[in-house]
Each structure stands twice: as C-alpha cells, then as structure tokens.
Amino acid sequence: MAYDNDNIFAKILRGDAPAHTVYEDDHTLAFLDVMPQADGHTLVLPKTPAANIFDIDPGALGPLMCTVQTVARGVREAFPADGIRISQLNGPAAGQTVFHLHVHIIPCLEGRPRTPHATNMADPSVLAEHAEQLRAALDRLSGA
C-alpha cells in the first residue's frame, strides 16, 4: 500500500510528535504503546518508510528484529512477564491501525487475559514512569 508520510509514527520518527522513547539506533526506534495491552507494551519501528512487511527492503529486517530482541529482554527485566508475545500486523483485517510497519512486544502473565488491541489510552505520567524503568533496564543489560 502507499506510504502516508503524515501517519503518526512517521511524525514521531521525524520528531514532530511526542513518544515515550525507550531505545534508538541508526535503523530503529522503540517507544511505549499509548494504548497498552499490558504494562510495558512496546513498539519497535524501522526508520525506513514502509507501511507493512511487504513493503520493506529485506535488508532492514535483521536490524529491526535485533532491536526487537534487545528491547524484549529489557521489557522482560522491567515488567511482570511470564511470557512475551511478539506480533506484527499487516492490514486493517489483521488489526493494523497505524500504517508504518511496527512490531509489538507484549508482556503476558499466566492466567491474565490480554487487554484487547487499541482500546484504552494510558495515563501519560504512568507511561513516562514505565519508559524510565525500561530505559534503566536496557542500560543495565547493555552494561551502560
């Protein structure tokens, strides 16, 4: 599908919209989902414009998934998580709501059903605190 340069994630990538950023490198950016399915629900994006997995240069997938792995380790460290669900949705029928490719990292707890996708906006002050916790965990894990 055609890439819309004014989608909210494109704006975040340009610095034109705020985000609770937890990780950034040359190829990727990670920030908290503002409508989390669980505490610590994080999104990882490639910086290259691509609406979905069909549109991205295959060479960008390795760096993207390396960041997913790194950030998932941090999420597991910083938040209650018996398991971690990683998902990437392509098209509205699959639940995609923002059309810049992104990977969800979602902590899962035994016996607790997930909050459905994109329903409740989290308190920004809680998100800011969670982002701080996650950045601190990533710093510990990287030995920074």
Add this chain to the structure above:
Amino acid sequence: MAYDNDNIFAKILRGDAPAHTVYEDDHTLAFLDVMPQADGHTLVLPKTPAANIFDIDPGALGPLMCTVQTVARGVREAFPADGIRISQLNGPAAGQTVFHLHVHIIPCLEGRPRTPHATNMADPSVLAEHAEQLRAALDRLSGA
C-alpha cells in the same frame, strides 16, 4: 530455557517427523501449522536450535525474517487474506506450545474471528493440498 532436542520441531528439522513443508533454505524451514487458525497458517523456523527469541544468535534473525517476508507473500497469494498477522510467542504464558522458536504467519479475513491457537487438528489431505497451493504460489513469485 534449556533446548529440548526431542521437541517436535527439532524432529521435523532432522527429518525424523513429517511436515507439510512449503519452503526451505540453508537457514530456515517453513511448513503448515497442523492446527491452523486459518487456511494457509504457516510456521517459519530457524534451523539453529533456539527455544525462543531470547536464545537465538541475533545474526540468525535477519535470515529468519527474510523467509517470513517471502513466505507471507506466498500465503497472501495462495489463500484468502485481507490481512496477515505475524506472531512469535515466547513462553507458555504467551501461548507458546512447542519450544523451538517459530514465527506464525496467519491470514486474516475482514469480520471473521480467528480460530483460537492450537485447538483443532486439520485433515492431513487438506493440509497437503494447501501446501501444494502455497509452494506453487512461492514458485510463481520467485519466477521459478
């Protein structure tokens, strides 16, 4: 977690258990899920032994996701799919049932709820037919 060399996907990778294989290269293998959430539900595995995303060498993630992209294109071509959900589950709490890292590629249809994870075993003859359709689509897309 410790990797169990006798998990069913390890057996499939060794050729000691059957699978409806649709794609293989040096680093990855893809086959149909025997308990599909939709027609065309496919799994992509790295050949390297890794129970989950935390256990795999980051260098193996690029080849894994390139295969996911390739096979997802085939799935979209061969089966009814308004969208494609890609997911990768880590730990029983996240819904992981086989402890060799694998990525789900699941076709989604507008307005049709997914079959829950791992509930009904598909008819092997239907799976064989679906695997043939998907291999043919992948051949067409690769120009083979």
